[in-house]
Amino acid sequence: MxxxxxxxxxxxxxxxxxxxxxxxxxxxxxxxxxxxxxxxxxxxxKKPGAQKEQSERLIDAGIIDKYPVGSVTANIMGKFYLCRMEDGGFIALSSKCTHLGCTVPWDDKGKRFICPCHGSSFDISGAVISSPAPRPLDMYPVHIENNTIIVDTGKLLKRNEFLKTQLVYTKKVSK
Ligand code: FES
Incomplete structure (x- = not known):
């Protein structure tokens, strides 16, 4: 068994x-x-805050009438200068010097940006007036919608020279 x-x-x-x-x-x-x-x-x-990142990088700089021609206005939040040229065109410039990255203040009396670190200077369009800066101040894309200026601080644009095509106009102003 x-x-x-x-x-x-x-x-x-x-x-x-x-x-x-x-x-x-x-x-x-x-x-x-x-x-x-x-x-x-x-x-x-999605990355947490991805939506927020996009809304943070698009800076609403307000209506165009806020900016007289020939003016340079610092935007503290976006760390750029919004410049309006004599012909009404806008350009948003990075506040960082293209030599070694120091912050460049605008000298309203001398009508130029002067770098406190090594003395480079730039005109209102960001073009180099005096070296050692190797190229103009970098810029950010500007969009004008319903008379409101939007600056995209997420896209830093490097350039070798200032061109008039870099300026942005309202539709009313002829180029
Ligand atoms: S960092 Fe501006 S001139 Fe050197």
């Missing part, structure tokens, strides 16, 4: 082992699927 029992047990053991193996394999697959799901969920998730 005991012999018969042992035989039955030994007949059952391989099937129990294969059942356990199947369970373990299923659990392994489940864990792998869960891991894949988590990775895709993480990758598909």
């Amino acid at each position: 005991a012999d018969t029992d042992n035989k039955e047990k030994s007949n059952l053991q391989p099937s129990r082992r294969s059942f356990l193996n199947t369970i373990w394999a299923a659990l392994g697959i489940l864990a792998a699927l869960e891991l894949i799901f988590m990775v895709f969920t993480y990758l598909g998730r």
Whole structure:
């Protein structure tokens, strides 16, 4: 009788082992699927504050009438200068010197930006008047919508010279 029992047990053991193996394999697959799901969920998730970043980089500088021709206005929030040329065109200039990055203040009396670090100077369009600055002040794209000026501080534009095409006008003003 005991012999018969042992035989039955030994007949059952391989099937129990294969059942356990199947369970373990299923659990392994489940864990792998869960891991894949988590990775895709993480990758598909928007960065926190992504929407905020875009709204922060678009600076509403107010209506155009705020800016007289020939004026330079510092925008502290956007760290740029909004300059309005004598012909009414706008340009937004980075406040960083193109030599080694010092902040350049506008000298209203001398009508130029003068870098306090090594003495470079720039005119109202950002063009270099005196070196060592190797190129004009960088600029940001300007858009005028419904008489309101929007500056995109997320796109810094480097340039080798000042061109009139870099100025932005309201539709009423002819170029
Ligand atoms: S950092 Fe402006 S001149 Fe050197």
